[in-house]
Amino acid sequence: MYAALLNNTLVLAVEEAKSTKSNKKVKKHYFCPHCEREMQLVCKDKQSYFKHIPSKVNLSGENKEHAQSKSILTKALREVHFNAETEVNLANGQLRADILAASNLAFEIQCAPLNKSEFRHRHFLYKQIGVKDIWIVGQRHFLGQNIKKSQLIFFRRNYFWQDYYLEIDPFKKIIRLKYNVLLEPLTNKAHFQEEKFAISAKGLKKLWHFQPSLHKYHVNPNQQKRYLQMQLAHKSLKGMQIANLLYKKRQTIDDLPPWVFISLREINSPDNVSKYLNQS
Numbered sequence: 001m002y003a004a005l006l007n008n009t010l011v012l013a014v015e016e017a018k019s020t021k022s023n024k025k026v027k028k029h030y031f032c033p034h035c036e037r038e039m040q041l042v043c044k045d046k047q048s049y050f051k052h053i054p055s056k057v058n059l060s061g062e063n064k065e066h067a068q069s070k071s072i073l074t075k076a077l078r079e080v081h082f083n084a085e086t087e088v089n090l091a092n093g094q095l096r097a098d099i100l101a102a103s104n105l106a107f108e109i110q111c112a113p114l115n116k117s118e119f120r121h122r123h124f125l126y127k128q129i130g131v132k133d134i135w136i137v138g139q140r141h142f143l144g145q146n147i148k149k150s151q152l153i154f155f156r157r158n159y160f161w162q163d164y165y166l167e168i169d170p171f172k173k174i175i176r177l178k179y180n181v182l183l184e185p186l187t188n189k190a191h192f193q194e195e196k197f198a199i200s201a202k203g204l205k206k207l208w209h210f211q212p213s214l215h216k217y218h219v220n221p222n223q224q225k226r227y228l229q230m231q232l233a234h235k236s237l238k239g240m241q242i243a244n245l246l247y248k249k250r251q252t253i254d255d256l257p258p259w260v261f262i263s264l265r266e267i268n269s270p271d272n273v274s275k276y277l278n279q280s
Contacts, residue, residue, distance in 0.1 A: 259272070
């Protein structure tokens with residue numbers, strides 16, 4: 001990150017680096033503007049940035065996972081004739097790629113927490129310099145039955161896989177592709193298909209040429225309707241929002257068309273009832 005809080009004021013790493021050089025005796029305490037964890041200023045190779053001070057308890061495993069993931073993926077990329085390098089500075093020092101596979105292709109391996117604004121900043125910088133960034137997540141972000149908001153930034157989409165998600169397990173030496181990911185009509189429960197690929201030259205080639213048959217999923221509309229009734233009864237945030245929309249439209253649950261309880265929806269899309277009520 002290139003900005004942090006100092007005495008509740010947002011400061012830039014490049015400016016703080018200059019200040020530190022002129023007055024090395026002053027100890028400053030920087031904090032993340034997003035998660036409020038303490039950060040440290042790093043000045044290295046004419047580049048200045050802030051990084052979170054690692055927690056010895058929580059982050060040691062993530063650091064090992066991240067390092068091993070970079071190492072074995074870089075080796076596999078070199079085996080398929082990419083001139084892959086790790087920790088490469090880009091965008092005039094504003095960005096550091098985990099793995100730069102080619103001049104226009106980078107891999108980011110995300111094992112630690114990452115907020116939406118920091119992701120957008122890094123993704124925008126990659127786009128600005130014409131580099132495609134492929135994000136692969138570690139164990140902390142593995143996709144389960146229910147999708148978390150923090151996972152939404154890592155989804156991508158293509159013709160063969162539709163909405164998909166990439167995970168890395170350096171200890172088993174596999175990349176896990178979860179593809180054809182769809183959400184239930186009203187809940188955040190995910191339906192997806194899954195395939196594993198070895199982190200090797202053969203495995204990467206298989207991944208790049210993978211063209212699966214996509215399954216059609218089915219949900220129980222009665223369960224979806226009961227979920228909506230529960231949200232309304234418990235006056236949850238979602239329930240209150242939908243209740244307000246129903247009131248404005250002078251409708252009840254029984255007035256809703258059947259498809260809102262049947263059709264699965266894409267990642268990063270609103271629930272079907274909200275979508276219907278906002279469009280009708």
